[in-house]
Amino acid sequence: MTKLVQYPSGAYVLERDAYSTPVLETYHLGIDFGGLSAVNNFNIIVGPTEISGLIGPNGAGKTTVFNLLTKVYQPSKGTILVNGHDTSKMSTVDVNKAGVARTFQNIRLFDKMSVIDNVKVAMNNSMNYNPLHAIFRTPKYYKEEKRIHQKALELLDIFNMSDLAETTAGSLPYGAQRRLEIIRALATKPLLLLLDEPAAGMNPNETKELMETIRGIRDKFNIAIILIEHDMSLVMNICEGIAVLNYGRIIAKGTPKDIQNNPVVIEAYLGKPDQED
Amino acid sequence: MEKTIRKIFDKKHISRTISYLVVIGGFVAVQLLMNTVGIKSLFRSLLVPTCCYIVAALSLNLVVGVSGELSLGHAGFMSVGAFTGIIICGVLEPYLALNWLRLLIAIILGGVAAAIVGLLISIPVLKLQGDYLAIVTLAFCQIIKSLLNNIYLGIDSNGLHFSFIENRVSLIPGGKMLLSGPMGATATTRLATFTAGFLLILLSLLIIYNLTYSRYGRTIMAARDNRIAAESVGIHIRNTKMLAFVISACLAGMSGALFGLNYSTLQPAKFDFNLSILILVYVVLGGLGNITGTIIATLILYALPELLRGLQDYRMLIYSIILIVIMLITNNRKLKDKTDALIADIKARLPKKGSAAHD
């Protein structure tokens, strides 16, 4: 199935990604919260079409890694390269423009806005008119608004949500909210999509559907995805590379098979059972 | 044609239609009254200030309601607009006989001046998160008042004469003082008209609604509702909030210019902290982000006590009580849930129109 090959740097990537620039590289990435190190010496390389998983017990630092990658937190140490560009001087906004989009463990939609407006906000940077066009309703305003409306509808349609376009985002059922968050992230045209526990709170059927959706996104949009997830079957099924985090450190990396049989991983999970939050 | 009409009355735009109807209806009603039975001079004298306060409240709503930032110095922008307008009109008077044109230029430049000041304030402040904007705008309002309290400016055939802190302006005969320190403007030609006020309200509505239903409205509301999520999809929070703040300042400046040109004398102290709070009360009471509500709240809270002269002394007291009650209700979970439930209950009893599409 998946075959890993070695980059010149020594890191392993999928064979099909071997000759392209990695979409994400981190070197010695770390952050301390008041002397306590939440993430330490975090090194990964993700190829441009890879679905990779980031797993580990609660409190291991997975969400913190996403917050570092998107610059919600400033790293205390280390380097992050997005598509080969150093992000050390970038803000959250810049990192998004460089190609990283994400969802949140605790859903963060624009609750009071409609579903389609949530998507349109994310398409804002591809729009092309200034405040005067808006105030005086010039032809350019109408043309651009129509274009973006069409694009947003198309995107919603891919995920069977175009019927809900005018619904208030906050009133959607839980599963649909998670889906909308993914759509909104995709609307920014990312190279790398970060999904923080997308299956949390879903029933087995919804989870299965989500699995197909995630694979579909990679195939359709040709992007890389990093997935934080507790559902082992989901991770083992769709991820091509997995990193296991414990106490802020990577304790194992490899293909799903490697991870499944790794005694260190088994110990980390059994030794400290999951406390649901 | 049919499409346009449907658009005006569809659910998404109905509140906008109501706002315009309220404003236009009010204007027509007053005009009719004036031309038939006539109206009392007290009532007549309230027309222009009411328009000014409505515009000021609408513009503040853009910052506090739509953008979600607390500003406590809105009167400062009115002040900048007012005295800019007064000076411009004083300077132009010998050269430009058309009253309405002088008024128009004064209002535009009053707005521009306030917008520039708003931009200068917002650049450093909106970098910070939290209530800094409230503190800085509060200070700004005080500073503008103190500055104007010390400016002496006169004009005669030799041009403008200026002095600071002490009045050392001496004018040749035929000249006139435009600003006299704490006395402010003392000999303004009154140019403001009710029609100008009405048009200014329409302009504000146009700007605010068109901006709200555009990419800018979406980003402003997204930045308010969830800052981190907005940044994660590439929305620059500071630029977004700055746009709302500057446009708000501009409209407040315009309303100030109209206000200033409605009186022959105007002191800088008129635009103090109290006035900022009054306008804030109109906005909070009208409902944050609710345009029609803001207009109606201003009408009721400003015009009514003025008309019922006896109540005037208690105005600040009544306002404070109303404000406290509103805050108690909105910050109290139980009370809020109960009010929401009550509203939902009433809505459920109303006959349903159309299909409940997505529930």
Ligand SMILES: Nc1ncnc2c1ncn2[C@@H]1O[C@H](COP(=O)(O)OP(=O)(O)O)[C@@H](O)[C@H]1O
């Ligand atoms: N802003 C913060 N300040 C202090 N500690 C934090 C902060 N964010 C995360 N942490 C700590 O970092 C650790 C990892 O948290 P998190 O990344 O959310 O774990 P996970 O997503 O793997 O469950 C936890 O111990 C958490 O308390």
Ligand SMILES: [Mg+2]
């Ligand atoms: Mg987490």
